[in-house]
Amino acid sequence: MAEYTFNVEMSCSGCSNAVNRALSRLEGIESIDISLEKQTVVVNTNLPREKVLETIKKTGKTVKEE
Amino acid sequence: MAEYTFNVEMSCSGCSNAVNRALSRLEGIESIDISLEKQTVVVNTNLPREKVLETIKKTGKTVKEE
Numbered sequence: 001m002a003e004y005t006f007n008v009e010m011s012c013s014g015c016s017n018a019v020n021r022a023l024s025r026l027e028g029i030e031s032i033d034i035s036l037e038k039q040t041v042v043v044n045t046n047l048p049r050e051k052v053l054e055t056i057k058k059t060g061k062t063v064k065e066e
Numbered sequence: 067m068a069e070y071t072f073n074v075e076m077s078c079s080g081c082s083n084a085v086n087r088a089l090s091r092l093e094g095i096e097s098i099d100i101s102l103e104k105q106t107v108v109v110n111t112n113l114p115r116e117k118v119l120e121t122i123k124k125t126g127k128t129v130k131e132e
Contacts, residue, residue: 009080010080011078011079011080011081012077012078012080012081013077014075014076014077014078014080014081014127015077015078015080015081015084017126018081018084018125018126018127019126020126021126021128022124022125022126023126055124058088058121058124058125059084059088059124059125059126060083060084060085060086060087060088060089060125061080061084062087
């Protein structure tokens, strides 16, 4: 199990809920912790980081550093 | 060329920009017209409706009627 942190531009709870929903659909996600205030998405998973990043990018949100 | 209209829950310009960005990455999209006020996404494309819908769903946004 690994913990990955992504910095994602999210402006409102609609934004963070969308990221949460998109990640929730992935199999193999243990936990998702999203902070709108910190603009972070923290994921515990067995999946490779790249797969999680790709899913976040498909939400159309900007990932600030990779 | 077909025009498809989707009713998508978007709360702020961050939401609508994300949908716009996700759709822009698809090949074969002629135009995208998003109204935050009307909660609509209108797409002109040669792609099948299902493909466009799938891409919108991957943003994590709720599509209200299909």
